Amino acid sequence: MTKTKLIGALLASTLLASAAYAEDVTLTIESWRNDDVLIWQDTIIPAFEAANPGIKVVFAPTAPAEYNAVLNSKLDAGSAGDLVTCRPFDASLELYKKGNLADLTSLAAMANFSPVAKSAWQTDDGAATFCVPMASVIHGFIYNKDAFDALGIAVPTTRDEFFAALDKIKADGTYIPMAMGTNDQWEAATMGYNNIGPNYWKGEEGRLALIAGTQKLTDADWVAPFTELARWKDYLGDGFEAQTYPDSQNLFTLGRAAIYPAGSWEISGFNKQATFKMGAFPPPVQAAGDTCYISDHTDIALGMNAKTAHPDETKKFLEWVGSPEFATMYANALPGFFSLNSTPVAMEDPLAQEFVSWRSKCQSSIRSTYQILSRGTPNLENETWNASANVIKGTETPEAAAARLQEGLASWYAPQKAK
């Protein structure tokens, strides 16, 4: 009896409390970026609230590993926040198809984004876009500037210069030429294969041809990145087979390795750890003057819960997220997470500036395995991890690895089925 009374009282107080603030609408953001709580609370949200009186925003993140599961159960139970942070590709597409995410194609801010930027949050035919792109990560190589200066190495632009530089570092012996291990496997695929690959398969051209089924993973352009990866073996540290991702990060920031195959998300961490000067260069091309292609991978976006009670206010917030003002704020607060907005964003971090400068001289693409091609079993992305690690270790030839990936993909993906 007392319990029911208590619940009744609690309910009443909730109702009263919400009635008291009826003029203010509160929007809640679901996110996995719990590292960014302070940035949202202290910088981003106050800026929005100042410009939009009457709307309050709460950033409510969950642990990254639990996010997908927690979000799904909240959406099913109808208790999810108004704004939902979107994972790229299939995870969000699934939510859209289930009717959990609203169609945002008509949002004015969508005009600020290129088709590639939006591709991660669109239906397969590109007809509907359901999240506003926020940031991408760019792949390339970060190098130890002091080491390069001491050894008299110029920043390599072609593949031959790249391997000549590695040979020189190896011959000198002071530094491990390249910091990467195969223990965790994903670096080999993400910072190896998908880092250097776009230069071979010509970025979007090859990626879309693979999805259309007009190119195969056994084609020369898709085997070549594996052939180059196989050459990396000689430049990695002793026992790289058991070297983990944190091992590689530490080897580089402690100044023991000269080159680090990187993703731009490393920037803020490396800035804190490393005591030497760092620079970055994009994946080297075949011959000087060739068009360069970079992996500029769409990683994070913001969508609208289809069942939100405040669709107008939520859309207002999303329009703002799509604006250049938000882009500048976000990119500077989190160097290495680059705005996807077509308007150029001024950034202060020199390393981040270097990374983002490649967008103007190179063609952007995303990781080849992410869109559509990792929808079935065997999963192409996960297989690529394994294949890239095997190729670097030398336990599988580039041709055999490519043939295995192609066979796996063809086993479930109709456009790639043997004709």
Next chain:
Amino acid sequence: MSDRKPFRWHILVFLAPAVLVYTAIMIIPLFATLNLSLFTKVDRVSQFNGLGNFRTLFGDPRWSASFWNALGNNTWFFIVHMLVQNPIGILLAAILSNPRLRGAAFYRTAIFIPTILSFVVVGFVWKLMLSPIWGVAPDLLNAVGLKSLFAPWLGKEAYALTTLALISVWQFVGIPMMLIYAALLSIPEEVIEAAEMDGVTGASQFWKIKLPLILPSIGIISILTFVGNFNAFDLIYSAQGALAGPNFATDILGTFLYRTFFGFQLQLGDQNMGATIATAMFFIILIGVCIYLFAIQTRLRRYQF
């Protein structure tokens, strides 16, 4: 009519708590898993699929290759435990039960301590010790002039599984040791004295008198090892991740189940196939335990004192 015994309600009442709790947390989930393995999802709708999932698991070349690889690795994991952990456990117990050994309590505790450590700690510490970059293993081998024997064991397909099995042996050797130690202590003094009167002492006393008396304990340990190893997951996951690298060389049934059920990276989870693997694991363990119960335990002779 009056000679019929009244129904003994108290039996039911006393059984009820255990039966209810066991049903709620073991029986129902078990049958739910078996049930889940008979369904499949088509366009987000669950459909009855009969034994279709099992046909996929054993018939599809990719699924079956992964499954047999995991089962083979798991069997090797078990064999290493049976050949290394249990003999060492028995040996340590035999040494500890020697009344002339000084500091037995210290050794007993020291050897047992790793058992109470978390898998995550064990996995991380060993990974660090064996690391080719920061580890103590290469330096220690170097100090005795055997640097050439060092290899990045956890990263080599040929060694990784055995290395992890030995790490697990290091962690759990305390359990067979304690059980055998208790069994050795429970052998009555009279039996030992009688053996000594007959001139059976030392090693032959262990082989001829003590070992036959502790055989039932060794049987129990074997079956515990079997069930524990075929349900293992934690150490592999904490040391090598869900992909059980290098190249699936350390993939055991537990990691295979985890990857399938919960999904991994871009691979979305497949509850139905996951349940199918879990069911296969259940039957493998069931068959193993049955073989033990009917073929081995019934033949073990027990001695009453």
